[in-house]
Structure formats: structure tokens, C-alpha cells
Amino acid sequence: MVNSMTGYAARDVASDGTLRSWDLRSVNGRGLEMRLRLPDRLGRLEIPLRERLKKALARGSVTLTLRIARDDAGKAVTLDDAALAAALGALDFVRRASEAQGLPVAPPDPVRILTMPGVMTTAAEEAGPADEVLLAEFDALLDAFLASRAAEGRALHRTLSDQIDSLDRLTAQAATRAAARTDSAADRLAANLARVLGASAAVDPDRLAQELAVLAVKSDVTEEIDRLAGAHIPAARDLLSGQGPVGRRFDFLMQEFNREANTLCSKSGDAALTQTGLDLKVVIDQMREQVQNVE
Missing domain, CATH: 1.20.140 (Butyryl-CoA Dehydrogenase, subunit A; domain 3)
Incomplete structure (x- = not known):
């Protein structure tokens, strides 16, 4: 029985004050092309997720998206000193390189610095679900996705x-x-x-x-x-x-x-x-x- 390269599956998982929205879809393609859109702090999951997709699929243009929404009300906020130092170092490098070229640079906005990825975190972000939990959620999503391609x-x-x-x-x-x-x-x-x-x-x-x-x-x-x-x-x-x-x-x-x-x-x-x-x-x-x- 042939499989279609067109498929779609989505699921939402709510736990520990977070809502994780998974979305997996594909259209036809000459080979297997994968696009993964994950939160920055979950970049470590890209390799195991790609391995799972390669094992299950042979062809198609595949897009996986994971969005995480949190209820941060009342949760403690933590400043990551290392992330802040890295952000300031990068800004200083840009300032010196610009001045060497004779280009004026406006002073950085402290609020924007604090909103840079990783500088400020909440307790929920620091803990988060274990990798095994996230991969299990993806496996369930992948099963539904494969069923969709089989139906097509x-x-x-x-x-x-x-x-x-x-x-x-x-x-x-x-x-x-x-x-x-x-x-x-x-x-x-x-x-x-x-x-x-x-x-x-x-x-x-x-x-x-x-x-x-x-x-x-x-x-x-x-x-x-x-x-x-x-x-x-x-x-x-x-x-x-x-x-x-x-x-x-x-x-x-x-x-x-x-x-x-x-x-x-x-x-x-x-x-x-x-x-x-x-x-x-x-x-x-x-x-x-x-x-x-x-x-």
C-alpha cells in the first residue's frame, strides 16, 4: 500500500503551568527535507527529533513546530549572569567595531538586553519537562502524523x-x-x-x-x-x-x-x-x- 507525502497532525499538552503545542505537517518533495522550529532552550532535542523523522519517513518536505506558552504569574524571575555577560560582550564588540569604522552607535536599551534569550528565566523555564517527556509527546504526534499519511x-x-x-x-x-x-x-x-x-x-x-x-x-x-x-x-x-x-x-x-x-x-x-x-x-x-x- 502506497503512502502519501501529504500529512498533518497536531496536539496540545498542558502540564506544570505550561501549554506545549506540537504541529507536524508535510507536503511532497523530491527527497526528505526537514525543518524544525523549536524554542531556543530546547535546541538539544533537534538531533533526536531528526533521527526519529528519518527513521519513519523516506520523502517529503516536513515541518515540525513546537510552541510553549507559560503562566508565569507569581513565579520568581532569575537573572542568568553568564547569559547577561555574553550579551553585554557581544554588544561591546559591535560598539567597538562600529566606532572603528566611524559609525555612531546608540547606547543599548537595558530593557531590550533583559529580554534577550536566556538572560531572564522563570522557575518554570529552568525546570521544564524532562527530555524523555517531550520525546514521548513527539512520538505520539508522529504516530498520528503517520496515520494521516497512510489515510491519504x-x-x-x-x-x-x-x-x-x-x-x-x-x-x-x-x-x-x-x-x-x-x-x-x-x-x-x-x-x-x-x-x-x-x-x-x-x-x-x-x-x-x-x-x-x-x-x-x-x-x-x-x-x-x-x-x-x-x-x-x-x-x-x-x-x-x-x-x-x-x-x-x-x-x-x-x-x-x-x-x-x-x-x-x-x-x-x-x-x-x-x-x-x-x-x-x-x-x-x-x-x-x-x-x-x-x-
Whole structure:
């Protein structure tokens, strides 16, 4: 069963005076691209979170967001001396570098300094939930996210299965119309040959027959129909019923489908067969759009 690259899950967890809002979503992508938006003080969790995502996903553009809201009313506020010293040192470096270039620098605003990340903390911030708790919350979020992608995958499976059935039906129709075209073409060629031979005795029947045979070979679509019916359509069904990521292989297979349909149309020489080839191309284009979402 195929999985979709499109998925979404969100959950809120309230405990210890904080509300943690998790959001995980993805859209289609060529490979696996991950964007993590975490509070600064939880940057240490980025590596284990990425490892979990890599283990669970193969493709898609994935965005994980964690927002933490706190009720800090009545809680003690602590000044982090080391963070303050680092902030002041950075500001002093900027001041000296600017003055060396002859650029005036306004004195720093103490309020802005205190609001710099890490300078002022509350008791809730200093304690916070343990990493194991946060990772367990993420694991539950990831399960819901994977279920969302699987549900999208089931819908994709139904759509792609119907489209493969349409390709199968149109390929059979192309075979029938190609055979009918061959019969009618033979009748037309025989009539033209009789007319030419009757009009001029200089025509070499053997040479004319050879030229007509060459034209027949150039317009033969048997190989294209055989590859569609005997190789590409069964391969598409196998991919659809297989396990694991198949999106890249599906995308390559759609290129092969498109190549066969283009060749069939260019070699057709018959209105009915050309229409079938165009119908094939329409279904192939619709199918390619769906395949872009397959993991």
C-alpha cells in the first residue's frame, strides 16, 4: 500500500503551568527535507527529533513546530549572569567595531538586553519537562502524523488503481484500432497500387511493394502496445501493491508511459487510433499528478 507525502497532525499538552503545542505537517518533495522550529532552550532535542523523522519517513518536505506558552504569574524571575555577560560582550564588540569604522552607535536599551534569550528565566523555564517527556509527546504526534499519511495513501491507491484500469482499457482499444487500421490500409494500398500500375507501365511493382513495406514498418505500433500491456501496466500494478517507498520508481515509470503514448500518436496515421493515443496521454498526465504525492 502506497503512502502519501501529504500529512498533518497536531496536539496540545498542558502540564506544570505550561501549554506545549506540537504541529507536524508535510507536503511532497523530491527527497526528505526537514525543518524544525523549536524554542531556543530546547535546541538539544533537534538531533533526536531528526533521527526519529528519518527513521519513519523516506520523502517529503516536513515541518515540525513546537510552541510553549507559560503562566508565569507569581513565579520568581532569575537573572542568568553568564547569559547577561555574553550579551553585554557581544554588544561591546559591535560598539567597538562600529566606532572603528566611524559609525555612531546608540547606547543599548537595558530593557531590550533583559529580554534577550536566556538572560531572564522563570522557575518554570529552568525546570521544564524532562527530555524523555517531550520525546514521548513527539512520538505520539508522529504516530498520528503517520496515520494521516497512510489515510491519504489509501485514497491515492484507489485513484491510481482506477487510472491504471483506464490505461489497460485504452491500450486494448489501441490494439483493436491498430488492427483495423492495418486491414483498411491494406485495402487502400492495393487500390492505389492497381491505379498506379494501370496508369503507367514504367512503375516497378517490386520496388513499389518494397516502399510500401517500409511505410508499413514505420507506422507499426505493435511494440508500443506490447510494452504498455505486457510491461508498463503490470509494473504499475506491482508498485501499487508493493511495500515501502515507491514514488521515485512510479515517477520513472510514468515517463515510460508517456514515451509510449507519444510514439503511438506519432506513428498512428489513423484518426481513431490517434484519438486513443490522446486519451492515453490525458490519463497519463492525470496519473503523473497523483504520483507526485506518493512517498
